Amino acid sequence: MKIGILGSGEVAQALAEGFLSRGHELMLGTRDPSKLADWQKSHAKARVGSYAETASFGEVVSLATLGEVVVDVVTRIGADRFAGKVVIDVTNPIREGDRGPELFVGFDDSLGERVQRALPQARIVKAFNTVGSAYMVDPKFTGGPPTMFVAGNDDGAKKTVVDILTSFGWDSADLGGIASSRYLEAMCMAWVVYGMRSQTWHHAFRLLR
Numbered sequence: 001m002k003i004g005i006l007g008s009g010e011v012a013q014a015l016a017e018g019f020l021s022r023g024h025e026l027m028l029g030t031r032d033p034s035k036l037a038d039w040q041k042s043h044a045k046a047r048v049g050s051y052a053e054t055a056s057f058g059e060v061v062s063l064a065t066l067g068e069v070v071v072d073v074v075t076r077i078g079a080d081r082f083a084g085k086v087v088i089d090v091t092n093p094i095r096e097g098d099r100g101p102e103l104f105v106g107f108d109d110s111l112g113e114r115v116q117r118a119l120p121q122a123r124i125v126k127a128f129n130t131v132g133s134a135y136m137v138d139p140k141f142t143g144g145p146p147t148m149f150v151a152g153n154d155d156g157a158k159k160t161v162v163d164i165l166t167s168f169g170w171d172s173a174d175l176g177g178i179a180s181s182r183y184l185e186a187m188c189m190a191w192v193v194y195g196m197r198s199q200t201w202h203h204a205f206r207l208l209r
Contacts (some may be wrong), residue, residue, distance in 0.1 A: 004029060004058025006051055006073060008036055010133040011090060012064040018137035018168050020046060029054025055081040060088065060160065062128075067091040067111055068104070071118050083121035086157040088164075089181070090128040091115075092188045101192050103185060112151060112181025123157035125150055126181040127165065130188050131204045132195075138169045139204060146204035147171045149187070151180035173207050 003019045005012045008030040019026050020043065027047040030036055036048045047057070055061055055077050065073050070091045074082065089112050093105040105111050112126040127150045128136055139146050148170045152158050158174055165172045175183065187205065195201045 001025070002057055002059045003027070004054040004056075004061040005064055006054055006061065007064030008039075009064070011128075011136070012062075013039065014133040014136045015062055015064060015090070015128070016043070016046060021137070022167050027054045027057045052077050052081060058085065060086045060164075062088040062090055063115065064090045067093045068095060070111065071114050074115065074118050079119050079121060082119045085122055086154075086160045087115070087119060087122045087124050088128065088161055089115050089124055089126045092129050092185050094188065094192070100196070101189065103189055106182060106186065108182075110179070110181035110185050112178050112185070116153070116178045123152065123154040124178055125152035125154075125157050125161045126178065126184050127151075127161050129184055130191055132191075132201050134201070135204055136168070141202075141204060141206075143206055145169060145171045145206075147173050147207040149173050149175050149180075149184055149205070149207075151175045151178055151184055153177050171207070 002025045004027050005015055006029045016026055016028055027049050029049055029051045033048045040048050063070050091111055093103050093111040094101050095104050116124040148165050150158055150161055162172045
């Protein structure tokens with residue numbers, strides 16, 4: 001598949017490594033392509049472009065920008081570039097508050113729902129948001145493969161994402177519609193808080209059945 005990833009940080013680059021290693025065509029999108037020049041030199045099969053170019057390129061598009069800017073980014077690109085596409089929302093509504101990291105959306109709304117409203121014709125799936133970038137691809141834990149929870153309104157889009165998760169080494173669990181992003185984004189905060197308290201970041205969630 002052709003995969004577009006919006007973002008240039010650790011999350012975007014971790015996902016890029018995963019998709020490239022599985023033989024997908026890939027473009028990373030950024031506001032300043034020059035800052036990925038060194039990365040592209042070491043990833044000759046990848047492309048780097050603007051946000052708009054990357055959204056147009058991808059059959060599947062992953063959103064890996066900061067949560068605080070993602071709705072603005074996709075709105076500026078234009079909803080038409082995402083129409084009909086599977087869009088994986090990897091973002092979280094986390095900001096630094098007076099007492100540390102906190103959610104800036106929650107309870108009766110979520111960032112996943114805001115992205116879906118901004119891109120009404122896209123098939124948004126919230127995924128990859130409940131673990132650190134180091135474990136997004138080929139996660140290794142003594143307890144076995146961890147579980148990535150997904151949420152989205154389109155069953156076909158979720159199947160596409162679950163297939164990607166399986167190829168990346170994950171178990172998966174479907175939490176239903178995009179409104180369940182409210183719970184997935186709170187799960188990310190649980191992951192962060194545990195890491196801060198334990199001073200270790202080698203952890204993930206697993207659903208026991």
